[in-house]
Amino acid sequence: MARLSALVRNLTAETAFTVLAAARALKAQGKDVVELEIGDSPFPSTPHAKRAGILAIEENQTGYCPSLGLPEFRMAAAEVVSAEFGYQATSENIVVGSGAKPFEQFFAEAVLDPGDGVLIFSPHFPTYLPNLERRAARAVLAPLRVEREFRPDPADVRRFVATDPQPRAIFLNSPHNPTGGVATRADLAAIAEVVRGSDLMVFSDEPYCHMVWSGRHASILAQPGMLERTVAAYTFSKSYSMSGWRIGFAVAAPDVVQAIGKLINTTASCSPPLAQRAACAALISDAETRDVYMERFRRKVERLCDGLERIDGFRVVRPAGTFYVFPDVRSVCNRLGITSHGLALYLLEGADDEFGVACLGGECFGEAGSGFLRFSCAEPDERIDQAIAFLPRALDRPDRVRRYLEANSQFVLSQPYRVN
């Protein structure tokens, strides 16, 4: 056996992909599974993107390109974020990457030194912590509270700066996965004020920028002075149904952009130019389709909320953004004596031999998510309806739950969740 590094031995991975693999394996064996575990889209990639990608291959645009990205794509990205999000960016502020996720690593490597403190609101996207570990930085978790509709509290940022021995960065994610919370302009203005008076840098993770269900997306970049202090990550995965193309970009100050360019140069070299041409076409020509898709997602979220609300013991706070619903299932877990991720896997594996629903336990997003389930809208409406119809039947099979817990004792709930 190879001797692996301490980093990789301790690295925690994104559970959505583990559950996705389990769901696909069950499907391959003939089980009918509704997949609501992964934050993906049931829609095809937008039409101009598809055509530009095909054309790029046919025209042999298949070689390397600059590490920072194709100039025309960087320019289109700068124009679109400036027009849509109320801040001024030029192509010097844009660096292209393979989705939003790689920018967590680039931010950590560009900004953090060992021992630096990083404030993360929790529940949180699971790959934030592993990317801090790459730089031996310290995560400081602050809970998102349901009383604040899961919006980040500026008071937590103030406290972090005042009390942490080495405060260096904060991670923001609005609209927020998994809770659906959306930071208001007032929240972001108050956070920006603290940042300006400190040595903090901000990683602003904005993959759901087109999924705000009332009003418009607000970025901290629109606050005065924040372009110097922020790396904001955007992706084509959600807005343009292009998750498999692996394409996105970040907006930052030119010196930070150049630093990230060096990190790309020394790892991936560049993101695939085919995907960049497709994404560029999406920005220029697919806004209309994107908006149609977003409206369809909004209706899917409502459908999912309406269905989940009717299930005995589920408490739903309607998400202000994103395509996730994050019901509180603590009383169901307490009744069945099962952890929330145990409940999620029971619905997939244990509740029925022929049919399953894949979703995630809230603890996949940190301890603060325990007692919740996360459902995405990644399936067609009729499949979402089938999943909702299945849940009460699955929860009404105590014999099956008992058998599942006997075979999977790690999911036995040792202490009931506190229900307020």
Ligand SMILES: Cc1ncc(COP(=O)(O)O)c(C=O)c1O
């Ligand atoms: C908060 C958050 N950040 C980053 C990502 C990764 O997106 P991408 O596919 O663009 O890498 C996701 C995807 O689910 C996400 O929810």
